[in-house]
Amino acid sequence: MLRSISWLGLPTLSPLQVFSQFASVCSVESLVKIGDAAIGDWKSPPQFTLPSLVEHVAETRHLRARSKLKAAVELIREDVDSPMETDLRLWAVSRGLPEPAVHPAVYCPTIDRTLHPDLGYLKEKLALEYEGDFHRTSEGQWAADIDRVNALKAAGWTVLRVTKSTNRRQLERDIRRHLGLQ
Template identity: 85%
Template sequence: MKHPLSYAHYPAVVSVSEARARGASDYDIRSGRGFPPATWGIRFDNSVSTEFPVPIWADEAWIAEAKLLIAIAHRHPGVVACRETAARLYGWPLPHSVGRDILHLGTSDTNKRIRRRGITLHRMRMLRSIEWLKLPVLSPLQVFSQLASVCSVESLVKIGDAAIGDWKSPPQFALATLVAHISETKHLRAKPKLEAAVDLIREGVDSPMETDLRLWAVSRNLPEPAVHPAVYCPTIDRTLHPDLGYPREKLALEYEGDHHRTSEYQWAADIDRVNALRAAGWTVIRVTKSTNRHQLERDIRQHLGQQ
């Protein structure tokens, strides 16, 4: 699936000497008039802009981080976004405990130093960079490996489901490729944690909430539900794919986010969908963030004949 993009006009990035060559006075440089500071020694030229692709889900914080990365890369060629910064640029669902006040950069230059507040430089023996939306970013597989130092197994699974899925950004890698990377790469930090996460990553997941629900079921010693099982519904002559399900017992679990409630169209479509599944002989349990999980567990066990 090709994801739609919007476009933003980023101001040109110039050094202080380049700004002076463009007619900026010392006062312009000090005050930031027309040439606001990006980072030490680097200015933005608001009179000149370049069009950059931006994901439609990107917010102002995403754009600000992208602009800062471009400015830093202009002053320090060869650096790339890595760790949490790269994960945010990829659109991966980082846990709320991970802050965004640090710009994480990677370099293969062992002598490189960037001593600036808000920037952490990671020197890497093996650095594989890509261009992501015209931004220099560490390869997705390496970024995923790095996140083991700041994420739990559950968070890594959520990120992995997103990275191989198609719910926000295009897939960054295939599950088989990730498995090979983790198993074949030597000296990975927290490798047991990465291996545990990879064992729980599944293809075709649409959202982090689906991952949460699936992992919750596993944590309660329930059978792992299938992701998007195929259900032919004769009343509408279509095959539907509930979020999660137990095909043998014909039990579907549907996670309902707030947009299911606030959108009149989505609400009506959900009703038609549930009716079609039930007419096909399936039981549908609808789940929200406020669902009582103890009751949910009892309902699932009863339907699976585990009580």
């Protein structure tokens, strides 16, 4: 049963209920993108937590597309910064690659800081950095990205930079080669 909450003095559904309702009209992939955004700190404060979502799906008696919701919940991750990071992570999993960690901590001694690449394979020291157009058109972002990649490389990491135009077949080959999965 849907229960309304008050928001700005108006009756509305809770974010968890709205998310649940999307399951009947969205793909699992779309639900994961929505879920990553809802628990993340993208453009607004998080709408709910991953544990509260897990509890909601488990304890709500009548949910449409419960199996789809459960599948999405298994793939939702905290700390994702953009839908393109989600796309890249889900793409890797769909290709049979191990799931990369979201924002793994990498200490970079040359700058005496810990960096967090978009996605990465810690043991293999492989970072995947998604570069949206802003990374190319902003002079400051471009300079910061170069410094970041140089620091990761100096720490012994391989960095694969990905854009919307990246040849995904080649990217998969590069990841497989680096992970020793050929």
